[in-house]
Amino acid sequence: MKIVSSALLILTVLTSHGQTQESAMNTFDKNFAHTVYFWLKNPDSQADRKAFETSLRKFLNNSAFAKTKFIGTPPRASRDVVDGSFTYSLIATFESSEAQKNYQDEAPHKLFIKESEHLWDKVIVYDSTGIIE
């Protein structure tokens, strides 16, 4: 019985560790990386930022295909070679290019574009398939 308890304890610790990491970490699928940079029309408008963040977060939380789901902003101190002019970045990864295609066509994605496209001025998208060693 003591051994069972120890095994359960070990499993609990392992599980908790995974959950703790999840707040700052995320899995990254090397098969397909999709990065998007958004330049908002009014980057200093707190109302526009709030609306954009809420809409993008809702989309990612409802996507059946996106992994990683990273939303970022440029850090204040940037080096000369860095383009820090964008307002928001998005990094999502996928298990395959088919999954990325499905994400493009998902209802939550279409809703996000409908809700938020009036907020941005420019968008740049880069897609990459990973070179697996």
Place this chain on the structure above:
Amino acid sequence: MKIVSSALLILTVLTSHGQTQESAMNTFDKNFAHTVYFWLKNPDSQADRKAFETSLRKFLNNSAFAKTKFIGTPPRASRDVVDGSFTYSLIATFESSEAQKNYQDEAPHKLFIKESEHLWDKVIVYDSTGIIE
């Protein structure tokens, strides 16, 4: 004894599962994402591509600070809104902006630039700090 074996089996399965995922997956640290797009001077030269990939892979494998270490290329079929003109992409994540600064100054990073800068025509870098929910 049977219980110990079962516990060990469970732990082994958990560990193996983690290792299997590692080949296509990677952890992604939301604290700091660093993405770089490289346009090689001779993207059709297999010798240049090989030299670039070898040099970049060596750098990432020797970096004490980079997480994620993703190297990608644009997929063949791209949508209209996607910039698929780059030759290679790099996505690395860091636990903090200090760790990213240390990576900039690392000897393997300087060696990579020295070895490979003659191969590229243009580089765009974007840095992002994550919005943690």
